[in-house]
Amino acid sequence: MNVTQAVQSRRSVRQFVDKPVEQAALRRVLEKAQRSPSGGNTQPWSAVIVTGDELARITAAIKAKAATAPLGEGGEYDIYPRGLDGRYEEQRRAVGKAMFDALGLTREDSAGRIAQMAKNWDSFGAPVQLFTYTRKYMGPPQWSDMGMWLQTVMLLLREEGLDSCAQEIWAMYGTYMRELLSIDDEHIFFCGMAIGYRDAEAAVNNFDVPRVQVSDVVRWEGFE
Ligand SMILES: Cc1cc2nc3c(=O)[nH]c(=O)nc-3n(C[C@H](O)[C@H](O)[C@H](O)COP(=O)(O)O)c2cc1C
Numbered sequence: 045m046n047v048t049q050a051v052q053s054r055r056s057v058r059q060f061v062d063k064p065v066e067q068a069a070l071r072r073v074l075e076k077a078q079r080s081p082s083g084g085n086t087q088p089w090s091a092v093i094v095t096g097d098e099l100a101r102i103t104a105a106i107k108a109k110a111a112t113a114p115l116g117e118g119g120e121y122d123i124y125p126r127g128l129d130g131r132y133e134e135q136r137r138a139v140g141k142a143m144f145d146a147l148g149l150t151r152e153d154s155a156g157r158i159a160q161m162a163k164n165w166d167s168f169g170a171p172v173q174l175f176t177y178t179r180k181y182m183g184p185p186q187w188s189d190m191g192m193w194l195q196t197v198m199l200l201l202r203e204e205g206l207d208s209c210a211q212e213i214w215a216m217y218g219t220y221m222r223e224l225l226s227i228d229d230e231h232i233f234f235c236g237m238a239i240g241y242r243d244a245e246a247a248v249n250n251f252d253v254p255r256v257q258v259s260d261v262v263r264w265e266g267f268e
Contacts, residue, residue: 215233
């Protein structure tokens with residue numbers, strides 16, 4: 045698999061098959077992903093990778109928490125900026141609509157939509173979670189570095205035949221996530237990442253997620 049194939053075949057997978065993931069494959073991915081770049085080579089990413097009984101413990105705990113605080117509690121950063129607007133807000137809404145449309149969940153079916161969102165807590169059926177965090181004093185450049193590392197991980201997972209879904213929804217309960225993962229107060233929880241093998245037939249894994257044109261985000265200067 046070349047880089048283009050890895051990029052093109054990666055998508056956020058929201059239904060995984062019941063198939064275990066070999067720890068050796070994850071080790072290979074994480075060893076290689078250490079080559080990700082970061083400003084000043086600070087390598088600001090940290091993670092806990094969880095499976096089996098330990099993942100079941102966290103899943104049960106967060107579901108209990110979500111039942112008592114459905115709108116979140118102890119979030120340590122804004123998942124989206126307040127006042128998100130224009131094309132950013134339109135794109136955010138559009139991907140949600142595309143997913144619910146693929147599943148036949150209408151606007152009126154709020155119970156169905158909530159049930160779909162709640163599948164986040166089951167890692168969409170994936171057997172592995174990668175929970176990420178960094179030091180609280182890290183700023184936007186280091187958060188960007190974390191993103192580079194996450195994308196490197198996601199692409200290398202494709203090379204192993206594995207799939208993923210980054211999940212910042214867990215940050216709705218950031219402080220509690222740190223408690224569950226024994227991460228101290230000097231750190232901030234970032235996101236989870238469900239890892240496993242995709243259910244290739246599932247409608248939720250087959251809807252189109254469009255991108256804006258390059259010309260909408262890049263200005264060319266000085267080219268002939
Ligand atoms: C940092 C990060 C966090 C995300 N959090 C969630 C999440 O909590 N739940 C979810 O279903 N998708 C989540 N996504 C997936 C995005 O919705 C997805 O990347 C975007 O819609 C583009 O679609 P694609 O990844 O399938 O190309 C997240 C993606 C990123 C990069």
